[in-house]
Amino acid sequence: MIVSPFCTIGPFFPFPFADELSDLTNGGEHIILRGRVLEQGGAPTRNSIVEIWQPDARGILHHPDDPRYADRDQNFRGFGRARTDAEGRYEFRTVLPGAASGRAPHINVMVLAIGLTRRVVTTLFFSHSPDPVLNCVPEARRELLIAKRQDDGSYLFDIHLRGDKETPFFAD
Numbered sequence: 708m709i710v711s712p713f714c715t716i717g718p719f720f721p722f723p724f725a726d727e728l729s730d731l732t733n734g735g736e737h738i739i740l741r742g743r744v745l746e747q748g749g750a751p752t753r754n755s756i757v758e759i760w761q762p763d764a765r766g767i768l769h770h771p772d773d774p775r776y777a778d779r780d781q782n783f784r785g786f787g788r789a790r791t792d793a794e795g796r797y798e799f800r801t802v803l804p805g806a807a808s809g810r811a812p813h814i815n816v817m818v819l820a821i822g823l824t825r826r827v828v829t830t831l832f833f834s835h836s837p838d839p840v841l842n843c844v845p846e847a848r849r850e851l852l853i854a855k856r857q858d859d860g861s862y863l864f865d866i867h868l869r870g871d872k873e874t875p876f877f878a879d
Contacts, residue, residue, distance in 0.1 A: 711829045711851050711866050729789040731801040732782065736764070738803050739861035740831075740854065743795040744818055746868050751795025755820040757866070759799060760786045761813070766805030773807075803833065811838035814854075818866055831864045 740759070744752045762768045762785070767775045769785025779785075780802075789797040804812045811832055818827045831854045832841055841849060854862040 711827065711868070729787055729797075729799050731759075731761075731784045731787045731799065736802060737800050739798060739800055739859075740814070740864060741796065741798040741861055742864040742866060744791050744797065744820060744866045744868065745795055746820075751791070751793070752820045752868065753791055753793045753795060755791040755795070755797075755818055756788060757791065757797045758786070758788045758817045758819075759801070760815050761801065761804045762807040764802045764805050766807040766810075766812075768807060809839070811836035811841065813838065813840075816864075816866065818868070820868060827866065827868055829866070833862070 744755045744757060746752050760769075762773075763780040763783040765775075765778075765780065767773055767779040769779055769783065770776065773779070783802060787799050787801060789799060791797050801814070804814060806812050811834065813830050813832045816829050816831055820827070830840055830852060832838065832852050833854055833856075835841070835849065835853065841852060844852060851867070854864040857863055
């Protein structure tokens with residue numbers, strides 16, 4: 708069964724909250740994060756909203772409750788939103804996040820989709836580095852939370868909302 712594991716939300720939503728923005732950067736080094744949002748059996752979900760929020764390259768969150776907020780990258784928004792196309796594809800231009808508050812580099816993800824699954828919150832990681840959230844996910848499913856580096860330098864992260872046709876949604 709392929710189902711993206713659920714993870715905690717937070718620690719903060721970005722401040723201030725922004726409209727649809729798939730480019731989180733305003734110059735500087737960046738990465739491309741792309742993937743597909745897929746329903747049961749691999750069907751793409753069109754017109755789903757994918758939101759991401761993350762720390763900057765030094766691990767500072769774009770939120771005044773982060774103790775290092777004053778030192779944040781002023782050219783980095785920290786939050787993005789993109790809509791999936793007819794094939795379920797989304798894409799963001801962002802920075803490779805730094806480790807924040809004892810966490811491995813990660814990006815928080817929320818998908819708002821039509822159908823039986825209305826909202827999914829998860830986290831993507833860039834490696835199997837120790838992390839308190841990743842360590843809570845059963846080892847056999849951790850790979851689903853790792854973004855795959857592609858030959859062109861971009862990162863691929865597909866989000867599976869309901870598993871495949873042969874496996875019930877709540878099966879282990």
